[in-house]
Amino acid sequence: KPTTFQASTCFPPPRSTPSAAGARRLAVAVRAVAGGVRSAAAMRARFLPLLARQWQHRASGSSGARRGCCGRHQCGETRRGLAAAAAAARWWHVGRRGFVASVEAGAKGEMESTMKEIRGGGAPCVLDMDDAATVGGGVEDTYGEDRATEEQLVTPWTVSVASGYNLLRDPRYNKGLAFTEKERETHYLRGLLPPAVTSQELQERKIMHNIRQYQLPLQRYMAMMDLQEGNERLFYKLLIDNVEELLPIVYTPTVGEACQKYGSIFSRPQGLYISLKEKGKILEVLKNWPERSIQVIVVTDGERILGLGDLGCQGMGIPVGKLSLYTALGGVRPSACLPITLDVGTNNEELLNDEFYIGLRQRRVTGQEYADFLHEFMAAVKQNYGEKVLIQFEDFANHNAFDLLARYGTTHLVFNDDIQGTASVVLAGLVAALKLVGGTLAEHTYLFLGAGEAGTGIAELIALEMSRQTKTPIDECRKKIWLVDSKGLIVSTRKESLQHFKKPWAHEHEHVGNLLDAVNAIKPTVLIGTSGKGQTFTQEVVEAISSFNEMPIILALSNPTSQAECTAEQAYTWSKGRAVFATGSPFDPVEYNGKTHVPGQANNAYIFPGFGLGVVMSGAIRVHDDMLLAASEALAQQVTQENFDKGLIYPPFSNIRKISAHIAANVAARAYELGLASRRPRPKDLVKYAESCMYSPIYRNYR
Ligand SMILES: O=C([O-])CC(=O)C(=O)O
Numbered sequence: 001k002p003t004t005f006q007a008s009t010c011f012p013p014p015r016s017t018p019s020a021a022g023a024r025r026l027a028v029a030v031r032a033v034a035g036g037v038r039s040a041a042a043m044r045a046r047f048l049p050l051l052a053r054q055w056q057h058r059a060s061g062s063s064g065a066r067r068g069c070c071g072r073h074q075c076g077e078t079r080r081g082l083a084a085a086a087a088a089a090r091w092w093h094v095g096r097r098g099f100v101a102s103v104e105a106g107a108k109g110e111m112e113s114t115m116k117e118i119r120g121g122g123a124p125c126v127l128d129m130d131d132a133a134t135v136g137g138g139v140e141d142t143y144g145e146d147r148a149t150e151e152q153l154v155t156p157w158t159v160s161v162a163s164g165y166n167l168l169r170d171p172r173y174n175k176g177l178a179f180t181e182k183e184r185e186t187h188y189l190r191g192l193l194p195p196a197v198t199s200q201e202l203q204e205r206k207i208m209h210n211i212r213q214y215q216l217p218l219q220r221y222m223a224m225m226d227l228q229e230g231n232e233r234l235f236y237k238l239l240i241d242n243v244e245e246l247l248p249i250v251y252t253p254t255v256g257e258a259c260q261k262y263g264s265i266f267s268r269p270q271g272l273y274i275s276l277k278e279k280g281k282i283l284e285v286l287k288n289w290p291e292r293s294i295q296v297i298v299v300t301d302g303e304r305i306l307g308l309g310d311l312g313c314q315g316m317g318i319p320v321g322k323l324s325l326y327t328a329l330g331g332v333r334p335s336a337c338l339p340i341t342l343d344v345g346t347n348n349e350e351l352l353n354d355e356f357y358i359g360l361r362q363r364r365v366t367g368q369e370y371a372d373f374l375h376e377f378m379a380a381v382k383q384n385y386g387e388k389v390l391i392q393f394e395d396f397a398n399h400n401a402f403d404l405l406a407r408y409g410t411t412h413l414v415f416n417d418d419i420q421g422t423a424s425v426v427l428a429g430l431v432a433a434l435k436l437v438g439g440t441l442a443e444h445t446y447l448f449l450g451a452g453e454a455g456t457g458i459a460e461l462i463a464l465e466m467s468r469q470t471k472t473p474i475d476e477c478r479k480k481i482w483l484v485d486s487k488g489l490i491v492s493t494r495k496e497s498l499q500h501f502k503k504p505w506a507h508e509h510e511h512v513g514n515l516l517d518a519v520n521a522i523k524p525t526v527l528i529g530t531s532g533k534g535q536t537f538t539q540e541v542v543e544a545i546s547s548f549n550e551m552p553i554i555l556a557l558s559n560p561t562s563q564a565e566c567t568a569e570q571a572y573t574w575s576k577g578r579a580v581f582a583t584g585s586p587f588d589p590v591e592y593n594g595k596t597h598v599p600g601q602a603n604n605a606y607i608f609p610g611f612g613l614g615v616v617m618s619g620a621i622r623v624h625d626d627m628l629l630a631a632s633e634a635l636a637q638q639v640t641q642e643n644f645d646k647g648l649i650y651p652p653f654s655n656i657r658k659i660s661a662h663i664a665a666n667v668a669a670r671a672y673e674l675g676l677a678s679r680r681p682r683p684k685d686l687v688k689y690a691e692s693c694m695y696s697p698i699y700r701n702y703r
């Protein structure tokens with residue numbers, strides 16, 4: 001278990017902060033002594049005296065000598081060194097490597113203020129002793145074998161060159177019929193393959209042909225999963241080259257059906273299943289995963305899978321699908337991605353009684369037991385993979401999602417896709433929509449149906465951007481935004497009984513019991529559905545908003561398709577072709593009065609792959625709201641006049657890699673500005689750098 005302790009109890013309070021030069025020396029000292037430190041006491045014992053000696057040495061060799069410093073008593077400079085050490089300790093919670101790198105680059109001032117902002121000023125400074133991944137000399141002890149004492153258990157991982165039959169069974173290296181004659185010769189493949197040698201392009205054509213033969217989306221999904229498990233590069237090549245056709249298969253909406261039936265279609269595990277059975281041993285479980293250089297984890301506890309509810313352990317399809325998109329759309333290497341499902345039980349009776357269910361047959365644990373399990377997981381991830389692994393929370397229920405984000409936002413690199421990713425993509429769509437509809441963000445009035453993660457997350461980011469644009473306090477901006485939940489409009493008289501994340505939206509208004517009445521009372525210009533319930537934007541609702549808006553903006557965001565608040569056809573027909581419309585799941589274009597309307601897909605898939613790439617390529621150590629705004633800005637800038645002409649407020653997915661590179665660059669740029677980026681030096685051209693970091697699925701030649 002990693003050691004967590006309060007800085008204030010371990011170090012004297014800082015008397016001064018180090019100068020830039022002092023900070024650089026400090027960084028060197030930190031690096032010299034930090035390797036292998038495992039406890040608070042050990043850190044104190046090693047860190048301070050060494051640092052003090054270094055400063056004393058310096059002092060006696062220069063100005064200290066002139067002042068007659070004997071090297072034993074602490075001269076002024078040494079005292080300042082100690083104060084600097086204490087200051088460093090206060091910052092220690094940002095992570096040793098992050099701190100060292102940033103301080104080295106002279107970014108200490110920026111980092112200090114940013115971290116202050118992130119932790120809300122005076123929050124206690126929690127020091128997490130993260131992975132002691134390096135031993136003396138800076139050589140990475142990847143598997144922890146050198147660090148381990150004789151009593152500790154290590155995993156006997158071996159690395160070998162694949163050839164022959166094993167090579168064909170290894171999805172990372174298998175190329176099927178595309179192995180060349182020479183490769184077949186040198187890698188003992190003769191006779192294991194039929195004689196034909198084909199190109200990757202031909203293989204691609206063949207698989208697309210086969211996939212199109214399947215009538216049911218679920219069959220296509222299974223074919224794609226088989227391909228991913230058999231030939232990884234071909235899978236990604238296919239997905240990248242046919243993104244618009246295949247996205248609805250490996251992702252929303254088909255992935256939703258796949259999760260519902262996961263027990264029946266399950267053939268091979270594609271990620272880590274960490275259940276309550278592994279309590280107390282989560283770190284060991286992480287070590288069973290063969291890859292060590294993990295950059296992105298997508299984790300779910302399966303309690304709110306899309307708008308489909310509690311699917312327990314079968315929610316695994318979501319992290320697997322999201323991470324496929326991290327690679328295909330954002331270019332993060334597949335080996336750096338780790339899908340995880342935390343099985344804490346399920347309250348889905350149907351699954352509990354399903355003989356094919358793959359999870360624990362018990363009801364969900366809650367309260368302290370849940371919190372402890374999650375805490376063990378979060379600590380183990382940091383201990384095993386270090387400070388800079390991005391942990392994406394996905395499809396947790398409202399009652400946990402907000403708390404997890406708040407709890408771990410200051411100690412880990414965490415991102416909630418449903419709260420923050422959705423917010424970022426919707427804000428981008430709105431900014432683009434204003435070009436069609438006119439007005440500024442602050443001149444519009446927003447009404448949400450659904451006040452959970454997506455609803456309140458989007459509302460908050462809109463308010464934040466509005467506040468930046470108008471230089472008005474955010475509380476004032478929130479007043480332009482109204483939310484309806486299952487009990488009606490959220491108003492101040494309901495404040496006492498509201499969950500904490502809804503309270504900021506309880507404005508002064510009389511009670512309104514349903515959406516239609518709320519539309520008529522508030523007269524919104526923008527209507528956003530995030531309730532997870534289908535067919536709630538009824539004809540009356542759409543007609544009402546269309547009666548007082550020339551071009552109402554209507555976003556039906558709930559997923560999958562069955563849960564969309566209304567269909568594209570309904571939106572265009574009921575608004576008489578005037579709605580600026582987008583949905584969370586894909587819908588086909590609609591002909592209305594001789595004009596073709598193309599609904600955009602306001603799905604977080606536009607944001608998280610590029611956002612994640614930006615985070616990992618800059619070595620960011622924390623996610624900051626400004627980075628979400630940066631992602632949103634970059635996406636909105638990618639919408640072209642040609643897109644607008646079709647009524648689109650998002651660019652097509654066919655350009656997604658280029659879009660992701662721009663998002664990544666903007667996110668990274670903001671991370672550097674905020675002093676949260678640890679990768680130094682900062683690349684000059686961040687878009688080019690993002691592109692150069694992207695995984696390419698083209699086959700490699702084997703010697
Ligand atoms: O997965 C999707 O399509 C979007 C999303 O995060 C959700 O609906 O929970």
Ligand SMILES: [Mg+2]
Pocket residue numbers: 306394395417418
């Ligand atoms: Mg989600």
